[in-house]
Amino acid sequence: MxxxxxxxxxxxxxxxxxxxxxxxxxxxxxxxxxxxxxxxxxxxxxxxxxxxxxxxxxxxxxxxxxxxxxxxxxxxxxxxxxxxxxxxxxxxxxxxxxxxxxxxxxxxxxxxxxxxxxxxxxxxxxxxxxxxxxxxxxxxxxxxxxxxxxxxxxxxxxxxxxxxxxxxFPNQGWIRLDRDVLAALARYKAVHGLISWEAAIEGLLAGAGDPVP
The missing domain is CATH 2.60.40 (Immunoglobulin-like)
Structure with a gap:
């Protein structure tokens, strides 16, 4: 054995x-x-x-x-x-x-x-x-x-x-979003003329009083 x-x-x-x-x-x-x-x-x-x-x-x-x-x-x-x-x-x-x-x-x-x-x-x-x-x-x-x-x-x-x-993934990470949330984020990005997803999320964080460092 x-x-x-x-x-x-x-x-x-x-x-x-x-x-x-x-x-x-x-x-x-x-x-x-x-x-x-x-x-x-x-x-x-x-x-x-x-x-x-x-x-x-x-x-x-x-x-x-x-x-x-x-x-x-x-x-x-x-x-x-x-x-x-x-x-x-x-x-x-x-x-x-x-x-x-x-x-x-x-x-x-x-x-x-x-x-x-x-x-x-x-x-x-x-x-x-x-x-x-x-x-x-x-x-x-x-x-x-x-x-x-x-x-x-x-x-x-x-x-x-x-x-x-x-x-x-240099200086990057991944998150998964519901399709409806992703669509809403895309609309926010387009309406505000933002060029990246990072800029859209940074704008939302700033509006919530929690800007990215």
Missing amino acids: VELEFSVLDIAPEAYAAAPQLTARLRIQEKSGTAVHAMALRCQVRILAQRRGYDADEEAGLLELFGTRGRWPTTLKPFIWMHSGVLVQGFADSVDIDLPLPCTFDFEVAAAKYLNSLRDGTVPLEFLFSGTVFTRGAAGFGVEQIPWDRETRYALPVAAWRSLMDAF
Whole structure:
């Protein structure tokens, strides 16, 4: 029976991806001496939000997610960032592989909202592994499931995520609007002769007494 151990060596922005992506460099070790012919690896990545501190600026950005600081003992909990998977070629003893971590800058997604609120330090991540392992068996090959307790942790530098977003969306962000609201905003933009969506929103903020800094 295979005995697998996983560790994350590094996580870095993928420079040549078509969409924003971090790449986790994983090391998989097989401890029992069994040769692995192939592996269909699945991974759930969770953010352990309660395992780091937050300054006053970060607290303001986290208000919508976790409420006021007084509520954090009950609201600041781990949450899922993403699911990912990769096919692993055969190996003996150990192998290093790349696990893709596709990212989004959509502020309707809790993880993007959380990560954008952080200024520095690291993001405590937990990787939970599952999947299928193919080995040599009595009938030519054997099939085993990766135990559900295979996991590891990694502290992702906030700077790595920010550099990825800056590369794809320099000084930009994304919000989703209802079509009727978008149509109303378009009318406001046209009536006032504004040349950009930013100018339209800045005008509305100024009218509400909350101009953009």
